[in-house]
Amino acid sequence: MFDCGEGTQRQMMRYGTSFSLRDIFFTHMHADHMLGVIGLFRTLALQGREESMTLWGPPGAESLLRRAIQIGSEKESFPMEYREITPETPVKRKDYSIVPFLVDHGIGRVALGYSIVEETRLGRFNPDLAREMGIPEGPMWGLLHRGQSVTLADGKIIDPASLVGPTRPGRRLVFTGDARPCEASIEAARNADLLIHEATFGDEELQRAAETGHSTAREAATVAAKANVKQLALTHLSARYSMSTADLLREAKEVFENTLVARDGMEIEVPFPDAE
Numbered sequence: 001m002f003d004c005g006e007g008t009q010r011q012m013m014r015y016g017t018s019f020s021l022r023d024i025f026f027t028h029m030h031a032d033h034m035l036g037v038i039g040l041f042r043t044l045a046l047q048g049r050e051e052s053m054t055l056w057g058p059p060g061a062e063s064l065l066r067r068a069i070q071i072g073s074e075k076e077s078f079p080m081e082y083r084e085i086t087p088e089t090p091v092k093r094k095d096y097s098i099v100p101f102l103v104d105h106g107i108g109r110v111a112l113g114y115s116i117v118e119e120t121r122l123g124r125f126n127p128d129l130a131r132e133m134g135i136p137e138g139p140m141w142g143l144l145h146r147g148q149s150v151t152l153a154d155g156k157i158i159d160p161a162s163l164v165g166p167t168r169p170g171r172r173l174v175f176t177g178d179a180r181p182c183e184a185s186i187e188a189a190r191n192a193d194l195l196i197h198e199a200t201f202g203d204e205e206l207q208r209a210a211e212t213g214h215s216t217a218r219e220a221a222t223v224a225a226k227a228n229v230k231q232l233a234l235t236h237l238s239a240r241y242s243m244s245t246a247d248l249l250r251e252a253k254e255v256f257e258n259t260l261v262a263r264d265g266m267e268i269e270v271p272f273p274d275a276e
Helices: 008-014 036-046 061-072 127-132 139-145 183-188 203-212 217-227 246-253
Strands: 023-025 053-057 080-084 091-093 096-104 110-118 172-175 194-198 232-235 259-261
Touching: 008 036, 036 053, 036 061, 053 061, 061 080, 096 183, 110 183, 127 139, 183 217, 194 217, 203 217, 217 232, 217 246, 232 246, 246 259
Parallel strands: 023 053, 053 080, 172 194, 194 232, 232 259
Antiparallel strands: 091 096, 096 110, 110 172
16 A cells, blocks of 8 residues: 555545555655554554554654554554665565655655556467477476476477467556656656556646645646656545546646546556567
8 A cells, every 4th residue: 555644544444445454655754645554553453453564665754653653552553564765676576566766746855656567477378289289288388388398298398489479568557646747757657557646736736836846737647648658547636626627637638648537446457568
């Protein structure tokens, strides 16, 4: 989970999101992005949680998070780890990595964005051809798919290249958090399948966006266009647009057509890209 604002727990309950999460990644340490851990952790303690939780954030995050959690409880009710991370240091997971990158949220503010980067996938395996070649279904298929040659009972050696296509890229999702448009965001989002970029303001508040370290919808779309992403989702909209987001969407689409406005509970399907 990324960030934990005051309404996070309520939204998790509303949309049926599991409380069994094991990691929270914080983009920066402003109150509206971190104070939700107080209520969330009290709930987890009442549920009898015993599994550890890891809290990740930029330099300086640990002391602030410890103090926030102590507001809700005198002691930690289950094991917690605090990890301060630096840009471009990937957090490895099975089949993917979470890669932090530095963003511009205004002078004197340390803020991160995060890329979720899947590993390169194996090429497609041809089961029909494997049967025609007399290769028994089972462990041999798995070895061939993973690029290893196998020897049949008659001594014939099968080269995996004859049965497995070229490797295929994984998907990449980029989340900027609160950020001004910057080269770091553009590079991190380069050719991403989905860019989730804040769009706090419309064109009429361009100066205010710059003063507060935020982006307009048009600026977010400009990042998407320069980075050649496949899809852009606008988020972190100011409450002034709660009645209608039509103007923000229009301004963004004038720069980058494949744009949508994210909303609570929305699910976006990100298809796997195939090899060229």
